[in-house]
Amino acid sequence: MGFPYDEASWSVVDGAMFMGWGSAMPGLYTLIAAGICVAVLLFGQKTESAKTKQFEK
Amino acid sequence: MVQFGQRRAPHTTAHNANRPTRGFIVEEQIAELTAQVAALQGSSGVTNTMFAETFYYLTIPLMIIIHAGFLAYEMGASRLKNVLSSGVKNILAFAFMIPTFYFFGWWVYWGFPTGLPGAPGPAGISGVEYANAIAWGWGESAQYMGPNIADQASGVFFGAFALFAATTASIMSGAVIERIQTVGFVILAVVLGSFAWVVAAAWGWHADGWLVTQWGVHDFGAAGLVHAVAGFFALGVLINLGPRIGKFNADGSANHIAGHNMPLTVTGLMLIIVGFWGFLMACVIVPGEAWSWFADKPSTIYGTPITLSALAFNILMAIAGGIIGAWVLTRDPFWMMSGALAGIISTASGLDIYYPALAFIIAFSAGLILKPCATWLENRGIDDAVGAVTVHGTIGLYGVVLLGIFGAGYPSLQGAAGEVPTISLIGQIIGAVVFFLLGFVPGYAVSYVLKMMGMLRIPEGAEIAGMDMVKVPAEGYPEGIPAPGVNLAPGE
Numbered sequence: 001m002g003f004p005y006d007e008a009s010w011s012v013v014d015g016a017m018f019m020g021w022g023s024a025m026p027g028l029y030t031l032i033a034a035g036i037c038v039a040v041l042l043f044g045q046k047t048e049s050a051k052t053k054q055f056e057k
Numbered sequence: 058m059v060q061f062g063q064r065r066a067p068h069t070t071a072h073n074a075n076r077p078t079r080g081f082i083v084e085e086q087i088a089e090l091t092a093q094v095a096a097l098q099g100s101s102g103v104t105n106t107m108f109a110e111t112f113y114y115l116t117i118p119l120m121i122i123i124h125a126g127f128l129a130y131e132m133g134a135s136r137l138k139n140v141l142s143s144g145v146k147n148i149l150a151f152a153f154m155i156p157t158f159y160f161f162g163w164w165v166y167w168g169f170p171t172g173l174p175g176a177p178g179p180a181g182i183s184g185v186e187y188a189n190a191i192a193w194g195w196g197e198s199a200q201y202m203g204p205n206i207a208d209q210a211s212g213v214f215f216g217a218f219a220l221f222a223a224t225t226a227s228i229m230s231g232a233v234i235e236r237i238q239t240v241g242f243v244i245l246a247v248v249l250g251s252f253a254w255v256v257a258a259a260w261g262w263h264a265d266g267w268l269v270t271q272w273g274v275h276d277f278g279a280a281g282l283v284h285a286v287a288g289f290f291a292l293g294v295l296i297n298l299g300p301r302i303g304k305f306n307a308d309g310s311a312n313h314i315a316g317h318n319m320p321l322t323v324t325g326l327m328l329i330i331v332g333f334w335g336f337l338m339a340c341v342i343v344p345g346e347a348w349s350w351f352a353d354k355p356s357t358i359y360g361t362p363i364t365l366s367a368l369a370f371n372i373l374m375a376i377a378g379g380i381i382g383a384w385v386l387t388r389d390p391f392w393m394m395s396g397a398l399a400g401i402i403s404t405a406s407g408l409d410i411y412y413p414a415l416a417f418i419i420a421f422s423a424g425l426i427l428k429p430c431a432t433w434l435e436n437r438g439i440d441d442a443v444g445a446v447t448v449h450g451t452i453g454l455y456g457v458v459l460l461g462i463f464g465a466g467y468p469s470l471q472g473a474a475g476e477v478p479t480i481s482l483i484g485q486i487i488g489a490v491v492f493f494l495l496g497f498v499p500g501y502a503v504s505y506v507l508k509m510m511g512m513l514r515i516p517e518g519a520e521i522a523g524m525d526m527v528k529v530p531a532e533g534y535p536e537g538i539p540a541p542g543v544n545l546a547p548g549e
Contacts, residue, residue, distance in 0.1 A: 002466035008479060010361055010471055017362065018412040019463055029414035033378075036421055040381050 105345040106209055112343050113213035119335020120220035122328055124151050127227035130325030131234055132533075134316035134443050138523025139235045140533040146239055150226040150246040158219040159202070162251035164192040166218065166258055170265040178265025180360075210348060217339040221258075221283060222250035224336065228287035229500075231443035233294055235301050235314075236520050239528065241504075241512040248503050249290045249496075257282035257495045261488055264360050264470060273469040273478030274488035277357050278337050278405030280456035281488055286496035288450020292439065293500025297508045300440030302520055311435050314442070319391060326394035330376060333401055337368055337408065350471065360471045363409040370413040375400040378417040382424020395448050396424035402449060403456040406485075407464050419459055423452050450496070454489045461485030 004021035168188035177184030226246035268274040350356040379400020400420030461482035
């Protein structure tokens with residue numbers, strides 16, 4: 001992914017300095033992170049429902 | 058030329074000989090302003106110095122919260138018959154860590170960044186000669202190791218580092234509960250906290266460290282040099298210490314030995330998370346002092362820029378990612394809070410440069426692999442009572458190596474690539490191997506010697522009876538929940 005500035009030097013950094021700055025990567029990471037949250041909730045609901053149903057009278 | 062503050066002789070004429078000229082008045086005002094600016098600069102310098110001193114001072118009680126957490130966590134994870142002895146061991150490790158780090162740990166950090174024999178490094182703040190001048194508690198050097206009105210930095214730096222040292226001892230402490238001898242454990246804690254991790258810090262957490270200057274190793278939040286070193290030190294000890302009685306069946310399958318108080322353990326883990334804000338805050342070098350890297354912005358210990366905002370973003374996202382990842386596979390609050398720790402540790406190396414969503418993803422993956430890694434270790438006959446080897450050791454190295462993938466190309470020190478090394482996968486792997494060896498080898502070797510001397514493990518009868526009954530003249534729960542047996546007098 002590399003350093004987000006053309007010259008790999010801290011002396012040229014005057015703003016954002018995180019990985020992926022200036023590319024599409026931050027947006028992609030955000031999308032993946034949000035996707036993980038949704039997927040985990042769906043998985044959690046499915047598995048927990050299956051367990052709780054075992055105790056239905 | 059007339060300097061600021063210097064009064065020029067006024068031009069006089071017969072007409073205005075007895076009153077000051079306009080030029081004279083302006084110069085007087087300039088002189089006054091100059092004096093005010095100088096006073097303001099002095100006052101601002103005092104404020105900055107007090108801020109810097111207070112900044113590190115506050116990290117010390119915050120890091121002591123880590124120990125409150127470890128204390129609760131270990132006592133909760135112990136069975137009723139061992140609850141107080143686990144606490145005694147943990148408290149004693151903290152107490153021995155501080156003086157031993159004062160006696161020689163601080164000296165080791167400054168003396169050996171370039172390796173043996175302790176030559177000075179390019180930044181001019183390392184080497185045996187330098188360490189002799191600032192880190193011994195005697196002779197001329199003692200002026201930096203005690204109260205000194207002209208030195209408002211050494212004590213708070215020492216304090217922060219001593220608390221890092223105590224953290225390593227606490228990491229190992231949890232893994233070995235319920236069967237280790239107290240003095241043997243304290244010796245191991247001193248070797249880990251005042252020597253092994255200090256060597257790792259000198260090599261990989263110092264602008265003159267050879268891992269940094271030669272391989273570009275970057276470990277801002279000490280995932281490798283604190284967590285992995287301590288975790289694998291614990292592994293070396295566990296191999297010689299052996300499992301608790303009843304942990305494994307004859308066929309090698311493992312039994313779960315539940316601690317007596319899961320809520321206390323989980324609360325302890327949350328306290329550790331609180332304390333880690335102080336730990337990571339202490340990894341920042343504040344600006345504006347003679348010893349700062351920058352006049353106007355904070356930096357890492359390597360002299361590269363960082364902000365506390367970066368930490369706030371990334372630590373919070375990492376905690377969340379780790380908890381969610383652990384929940385998916387375990388649904389167990391112990392592993393969820395361990396996942397929070399794993400989230401921080403997996404991203405600690407690059408908390409200064411990760412993008413928060415990426416930190417979340419990495420932490421989520423760490424939370425996900427946590428329990429399977431612990432189970433893998435358990436299936437090999439290792440009884441790590443609290444999962445410390447996995448949470449701190451395995452995940453620590455995982456974080457160090459991942460930074461080599463995502464952060465490749467970042468300069469590791471001030472300056473440009475070519476002049477200074479950059480972060481690389483190879484460099485991070487080398488760092489990970491060194492951190493593993495600096496933990497595992499001394500842990501295994503010293504515990505082996507202690508085992509040979511009969512100082513490592515308590516006798517079987519004492520383990521079965523319970524260590525509280527044998528060693529502690531007090532009861533954890535005197536009203537209604539009695540510990541088995543009758544306490545002996547101290548020392549018996």
